[in-house]
Amino acid sequence: MKVLLVNGGPHEKGCTYTALSEVAKTLEKEGIETEIFWIGIKPISGCIGCGKCKEIKKCIFEDCVNEFVKKAQEADGFIFGTPVHYAAASGAMTSFMDRCFYSAGSVSTKEKEVFRYKPAATVISARRAGTTATYDQLNKYFGITEMPIISTRYWNMVHGSKPEDVLKDEEGMQAMRILGRNMAYYSKCIEAGKKAGVKMPERETTIFTNFIKN
Numbered sequence: 001m002k003v004l005l006v007n008g009g010p011h012e013k014g015c016t017y018t019a020l021s022e023v024a025k026t027l028e029k030e031g032i033e034t035e036i037f038w039i040g041i042k043p044i045s046g047c048i049g050c051g052k053c054k055e056i057k058k059c060i061f062e063d064c065v066n067e068f069v070k071k072a073q074e075a076d077g078f079i080f081g082t083p084v085h086y087a088a089a090s091g092a093m094t095s096f097m098d099r100c101f102y103s104a105g106s107v108s109t110k111e112k113e114v115f116r117y118k119p120a121a122t123v124i125s126a127r128r129a130g131t132t133a134t135y136d137q138l139n140k141y142f143g144i145t146e147m148p149i150i151s152t153r154y155w156n157m158v159h160g161s162k163p164e165d166v167l168k169d170e171e172g173m174q175a176m177r178i179l180g181r182n183m184a185y186y187s188k189c190i191e192a193g194k195k196a197g198v199k200m201p202e203r204e205t206t207i208f209t210n211f212i213k214n
Helices: 015-029 064-072 091-107 131-143 163-168 170-195
Strands: 002-007 033-038 077-083 120-126 157-159
Touching (some): 002 015, 002 064, 015 033, 015 120, 015 163, 015 170, 033 064, 064 091, 077 091, 077 131, 077 170, 091 131, 120 131, 120 170, 131 157, 157 163, 157 170
Parallel strands (some): 002 077, 077 120
């Protein structure tokens, strides 16, 4: 089993990375393979709604999004980390998530899903505030994709303006370790269910309701 952790911060070894590393270390202790994927500092375009991904089975823009979605197909769980910028996820992370989740739907098949039914969690890093708003923002991607959302004790967040500050946030570091154990537990439960022959939920054709009445 493998969990992919996404570092959506502009600093490769910054505060978000520090928090994700604590989660990854705990997952490794639980026998779960991990990889921290940094989205980098190159510009990431937002989704332009062209729908081309449905035709070519990937996003039309060749950057870290396609690289990640390819890796995601083989992953069993995900943790998406971001710093707080103006009480929300970083602009780069928001663009990454929009395109990642939209284009992944075109890659998924009935036999193999990129995200659906795989456990996911967020990790939010802030100097002081804006964490809960950002937490709510990222969890919406999972809710719309039928992904089990993994929580920790209190909220999935750490505080500090520098990596060394984050390490001093004892409650935050504990939350990261608990998150790692919870993610490992649910990943193992899902894997055990597969081996026991538990069937995945029946898929229904999506219904789109038009609220505009003639």
